Amino acid sequence: MLELQHLKKYYTVGENTTKALDDVSIAFRKQEFVAILGPSGSGKTTMLNMIGGLDRYDSGNLIIEGKSTDTFKDSDWDAYRNNSVGFIFQSYNIIGHLSIIDNVEMGMTLSGVSTVVKKQKAEEALIRVGLKDHMHKRPNQLSGGQMQRVAIARAIANDPEILLADEPTGALDSETSDEIMQLIQELSRERLVIMVTHNPELAHRYADRIIEFADGKIQNDSNPYNGHDEEASFKLKHTKMSYLTALKLSFKNIMTKKGRTFLTVFASSIGIISIAIVLALSNGFQKQIDKTQSDTMASMPITISTVASDTSGAQSALSASKGFSKHHYVEADTSQAEKAQHINQLDNNYLKYVKNISQKDAQNIAITYGTGMNLIKENDGKWGTVKFSNVNPDSQTMDTMGMMSSVTGVGGSVYPIDRNGKQSFLKKNYKVLAGSYPTKKTDIVLIADRDNKVNVSALKNLGIKAKANQKFDYDELVGTSVKLIPNNRFYQKQINGHFLPNPDFNKMAHAQDTQTLKVVGILRVKGKNSDGLLANGIAYSDQLTKTVYNTNKDSDIVKAQAVSPINVITGATIDPATRAQLLTALGGDKTASTIQIYPSNFKKKDNVLKYLDQYNNGKQKSAKIIYTDMAGQVSKLTGGMMDAITYVLVAFAGISLVTSMIMIAIITYTSVLERTKEIGVLKALGARKKDITRVFDAETAILGLGSGIFGVAVAWLATFPINHILESLTDLTNVSQLNPVHAIVLVIISTVLTILGGHIPAKMAAKKDAAIALRSE
Numbered sequence: 001m002l003e004l005q006h007l008k009k010y011y012t013v014g015e016n017t018t019k020a021l022d023d024v025s026i027a028f029r030k031q032e033f034v035a036i037l038g039p040s041g042s043g044k045t046t047m048l049n050m051i052g053g054l055d056r057y058d059s060g061n062l063i064i065e066g067k068s069t070d071t072f073k074d075s076d077w078d079a080y081r082n083n084s085v086g087f088i089f090q091s092y093n094i095i096g097h098l099s100i101i102d103n104v105e106m107g108m109t110l111s112g113v114s115t116v117v118k119k120q121k122a123e124e125a126l127i128r129v130g131l132k133d134h135m136h137k138r139p140n141q142l143s144g145g146q147m148q149r150v151a152i153a154r155a156i157a158n159d160p161e162i163l164l165a166d167e168p169t170g171a172l173d174s175e176t177s178d179e180i181m182q183l184i185q186e187l188s189r190e191r192l193v194i195m196v197t198h199n200p201e202l203a204h205r206y207a208d209r210i211i212e213f214a215d216g217k218i219q220n221d222s223n224p225y226n227g228h229d230e231e232a233s234f235k236l237k238h239t240k241m242s243y244l245t246a247l248k249l250s251f252k253n254i255m256t257k258k259g260r261t262f263l264t265v266f267a268s269s270i271g272i273i274s275i276a277i278v279l280a281l282s283n284g285f286q287k288q289i290d291k292t293q294s295d296t297m298a299s300m301p302i303t304i305s306t307v308a309s310d311t312s313g314a315q316s317a318l319s320a321s322k323g324f325s326k327h328h329y330v331e332a333d334t335s336q337a338e339k340a341q342h343i344n345q346l347d348n349n350y351l352k353y354v355k356n357i358s359q360k361d362a363q364n365i366a367i368t369y370g371t372g373m374n375l376i377k378e379n380d381g382k383w384g385t386v387k388f389s390n391v392n393p394d395s396q397t398m399d400t401m402g403m404m405s406s407v408t409g410v411g412g413s414v415y416p417i418d419r420n421g422k423q424s425f426l427k428k429n430y431k432v433l434a435g436s437y438p439t440k441k442t443d444i445v446l447i448a449d450r451d452n453k454v455n456v457s458a459l460k461n462l463g464i465k466a467k468a469n470q471k472f473d474y475d476e477l478v479g480t481s482v483k484l485i486p487n488n489r490f491y492q493k494q495i496n497g498h499f500l501p502n503p504d505f506n507k508m509a510h511a512q513d514t515q516t517l518k519v520v521g522i523l524r525v526k527g528k529n530s531d532g533l534l535a536n537g538i539a540y541s542d543q544l545t546k547t548v549y550n551t552n553k554d555s556d557i558v559k560a561q562a563v564s565p566i567n568v569i570t571g572a573t574i575d576p577a578t579r580a581q582l583l584t585a586l587g588g589d590k591t592a593s594t595i596q597i598y599p600s601n602f603k604k605k606d607n608v609l610k611y612l613d614q615y616n617n618g619k620q621k622s623a624k625i626i627y628t629d630m631a632g633q634v635s636k637l638t639g640g641m642m643d644a645i646t647y648v649l650v651a652f653a654g655i656s657l658v659t660s661m662i663m664i665a666i667i668t669y670t671s672v673l674e675r676t677k678e679i680g681v682l683k684a685l686g687a688r689k690k691d692i693t694r695v696f697d698a699e700t701a702i703l704g705l706g707s708g709i710f711g712v713a714v715a716w717l718a719t720f721p722i723n724h725i726l727e728s729l730t731d732l733t734n735v736s737q738l739n740p741v742h743a744i745v746l747v748i749i750s751t752v753l754t755i756l757g758g759h760i761p762a763k764m765a766a767k768k769d770a771a772i773a774l775r776s777e
Contacts, residue, residue, distance in 0.1 A: 002027065027227030111237065113158075125153035152180070265706045276743065308343075369545045383509060437521060439520075447537060487552040488555045493557075553590070612625070668696060683768075
């Protein structure tokens with residue numbers, strides 16, 4: 001069954017060579033109890049390790065059931081130990097963090113035996129050795145004799161052909177020794193048992209064959225067996241340990257050291273906690289910045305006016321002037337403001353170009369026409385004119401009987417309707433104090449500030465009798481209405497060709513083509529950052545100005561003013577520039593006075609600016625369109641700042657994460673040292689190098705996963721006090737927000753890094769020599 005042919009094993013230390021096995025040849029029967037006697041250092045244990053595949057011979061051959069082992073690979077020896085050999089050790093070598101039955105099942109676990117069969121065989125083995133009532137206990141609950149019975153049960157559970165016992169009674173009293181020897185003797189009737197012992201009395205009493213060993217050689221054999229050539233019938237069944245099994249083993253080991261495990265997890269999680277808090281703050285601050293940017297986009301839209309300022313030339317002039325002049329004269333020059341002035345031609349082609357801006361980049365675009373509005377209102381039974389318009393304050397406008405006036409900021413502000421026809425701008429930035437949001441272009445609203453104050457001049461322009469500091473109930477203002485009169489109804493042509501307002505206001509008010517503008521709500525900004533989006537006072541849709549222009553562009557007064565060199569209302573002579581402004585006020589100029597573009601956010605703003613710049617490519621300076629980007633300065637200050645801060649803080653926090661990884665490596669290495677004997681036991685049971693590595697990798701994976709989950713949980717809990725502190729210091733609410741995606745990624749990173757940190761010690765554990773590992777304490 002088993003034959004050793006000229007086996008040699010020499011150990012060389014310096015110049016000294018020890019011959020542990022010196023040309024040993026011997027054969028063993030399939031069923032016999034062989035006792036090997038000899039003094040310490042004689043080579044008997046070395047021979048036992050050679051037979052068990054725990055050590056390798058230098059030369060010679062080991063024949064198992066007719067099959068030579070001189071071509072065996074490590075995996076073949078692992079399979080041989082698992083399936084064909086059972087070990088009984090003097091010091092039991094029971095794995096302390098496993099239960100008794102788990103210890104007995106371990107060899108079968110490595111063989112891939114099913115759970116049901118494995119449990120059945122383990123129970124049968126424990127019953128056979130007399131431990132039926134102890135199989136679910138822990139090793140520290142058993143006596144020495146019971147521990148040795150567990151070792152025997154583990155050795156026979158997988159039904160090996162060879163049982164190897166190394167001083168199985170060395171740590172037992174005489175009575176228990178006899179019990180163990182009787183059990184081993186019984187087992188020898190079914191298989192080959194080879195026992196190394198220092199006790200000749202027990203050997204002669206129980207063994208069938210006595211081999212005396214000295215100086216690495218067999219000195220005497222009481223029942224020699226010559227053996228014979230057999231046809232090679234030995235087959236290897238390679239072992240395998242699943243990742244799940246490795247996880248279970250590691251988890252059970254970790255749970256035996258709960259205190260140290262918690263401290264390890266806590267210490268390892270510090271890096272994760274740091275990064276998670278940084279990311280939570282970054283996430284929250286970024287949302288605050290995004291909100292601020294969104295509000296900034298609303299309060300400082302990209303503005304394109306008829307008269308713009310081109311600052312590029314002025315900046316070039318300033319940069320070109322490097323010192324003071326040394327001339328003894330002064331030179332007349334135009335001002336930088338005059339040089340920078342630029343007239344934008346906001347014609348239909350350009351309006352079409354602007355309207356093609358992607359809706360993803362800018363949902364709201366307000367196009368305002370400079371036309372005036374003919375407004376009247378009835379007060380105390382008497383009709384009279386009122387005034388509010390969005391005419392540029394710097395332009396020279398007509399003020400005949402108060403019909404049109406430059407009252408932007410006092411009289412009226414224009415808000416955009418989004419490009420889907422919905423009222424998203426007001427709903428996003430303003431809350432309703434009374435009434436409702438506007439739904440029609442003839443609906444107007446009153447804009448109050450944070451103190452619920454509305455400009456008194458705006459109220460007067462609506463025909464409301466108001467004084468400074470006077471208080472109004474909401475219902476006194478909501479529902480106020482004025483009449484919008486078209487030019488042909490409002491102006492009458494005189495005999496001299498001039499035009500004057502129609503004095504019959506009552507008739508105009510009830511004419512079919514007269515429209516009613518009604519105050520449908522009083523609105524107030526939602527957030528502190530929204531102050532200044534719209535001027536305090538009256539606000540109306542940009543669609544209203546377009547409607548007024550479409551109504552009045554072909555009116556009689558517009559046609560007359562278009563060809564007349566004089567003011568058709570006053571009869572005064574006017575220059576071409578004044579006439580153009582007058583035509584605009586009357587609704588006779590197709591050119592928009594102002595275009596306001598509201599990008600979705602700062603990044604989208606860059607897309608809008610690139611789009612607007614493309615229009616100017618290849619055009620002369622006079623044909624270019626100059627825009628004003630007030631928010632651009634804010635963008636330069638804040639753009640990328642939060643990202644940069646986050647990167648720096650994450651980098652510093654990452655240092656603690658790397659430190660944690662190093663600590664895990666040290667802890668794993670310590671665990672390897674502590675569990676050296678366990679490594680030897682696993683190898684004796686047939687565990688492969690990759691199985692050992694897998695066990696320790698699984699342990700670091702559990703620690704890494706635990707560290708990640710613990711760190712993320714602590715960071716999430718920390719967001720509550722952090723938010724409370726920040727709110728009390730800065731008035732910013734809900735700043736610290738841990739993104740669930742970030743949390744998951746951090747747990748994965750923690751797990752991966754700890755596995756990487758512990759993998760080198762795990763590989764070291766796998767390379768440990770089984771025989772040396774079993775001798776460690």
